[in-house]
Amino acid sequence: MYISPFILVFFLSFTSLHVSNYFYIKEQTMKKNLLIIGIVVLVGIVAVIAYVLRPPAEATAPIEAIPLATPTAVVAEEPETEPVTEPEAEPTAAETTTESYPAPEQQAQNASYPAPEDTGAEPTGVMIFSIVSAESQARFTLNEELRGSPTTVVGTTDQVAGEFSIDFSNPANSQLGIIQVNARTLATNNDFRNRAIENEILQTGSFEFITFTPTALTGLPATVAVGDTITFQITGDLTIRDVTQSVTFEATVTIVAADRIEGLASVTVLRSAYDLQIPSVPSVANVTDEVLVELQFVAVPK
Known part of the structure; x- marks a missing residue:
């Protein structure tokens, strides 16, 4: 075709x-x-x-200590007794004689007593102390690579509270109450990091407080006095977000005065144990799993 x-x-x-x-x-x-x-x-x-990086939730209020649970003393009731009416005695001549005495207030003014001396006696018995937030600090420390440079990250807050008792007569009977840290107030030197920590890692909008509930104090000395520095261990349950793990703090405490205690407690925990995931950010890499947790505190009598 x-x-x-x-x-x-x-x-x-x-x-x-x-x-x-x-x-x-x-x-x-x-x-x-x-x-x-x-x-x-x-x-x-x-x-x-x-x-x-949204603005994180703010602290609901200045932190306050949970009162230390102490045994309540039982006061025995005294049996009721019938009032006894005594017969009135006839006044004697001496009693009917009217004399002039200075009023009790005037007696107190006229009396001369020596001023009490400062004996410098050591405290005895049980004293309850409360952590002074303004002079204390809770902090964490870890390492990362920021834009390729090794960086040490430190987060701090003074919003920490708690109470403890010292039995100066028998230190083994001393007690430590629940320690609280307001996670919403933790801050590093980088605002973007702070928002990531609060919003994504610690989720402080839902979990405002990090708590430590002690279960045992070990290594306490047989005696303690003003000026002593003692080291011991504090075991308890550390709760971050909704995860609780048993940890043991190494503590060093100094009895500065009868009315002032200073100390430092520290422990290393793993982020993975608390499922604390780091957001994927191009500028941040190789964040360590180990995190140093510390509490540096000053406490005064409650």
Whole structure:
């Protein structure tokens, strides 16, 4: 069958144009899809960053100590007795004689007593002390790489509270109450990091406080006096968010005076044990799993 060259050229030209249009449309569609995907990814990244770096929840109130639970003394009731009425005695001559005496207030003014001396006696018995937030600090320390540079991160807060008792007559009977730290007030030297810690890692909007509930004090000395520095161990339950783990703090305490106690307690915990995940941020890498937790405190009598 004879095909005209004109028809053949027309057919080939039409086919070539159709194929070219097909690939052009396909290329444009692919570019459009890639652009849409890129926009969606960008919006997602911005949304995640905005969520992580949103303003964190503020502390509900200045922190206050949970009162130390101490045994309540039972007071024995005295039996009731009937009042006894004594017969009135006849006044004697001496009793009926009227004499003039100075009023009790005047007697007190006229009396001369020596001023009490400061004997410097050691405290005895049980005394309850309360942590002074303004002079105390709870902190954590860990290491990371920030923009490729090794960095030590330290987070601190003075919003720490708790009570404890010291039995100066028998130190083994001393007690430590629940220690609280307001996680919403922890701060490092980087505001973006602070927001990530509070919003994403510690989730302080739902879990405002980190608590330590002691279960045992070991290594206490047989005697303690003003000026002594003692070291001992404090075992208890440390709760971060909704995870509780048993830990043991190493404590060093100095009896500075009968009315002032200073000390430092520290323990190393693992982030993984509390499921504390670090948000994926391009500038941060190699955050250590080990975290040093410390409480440096001053306490005074309650």
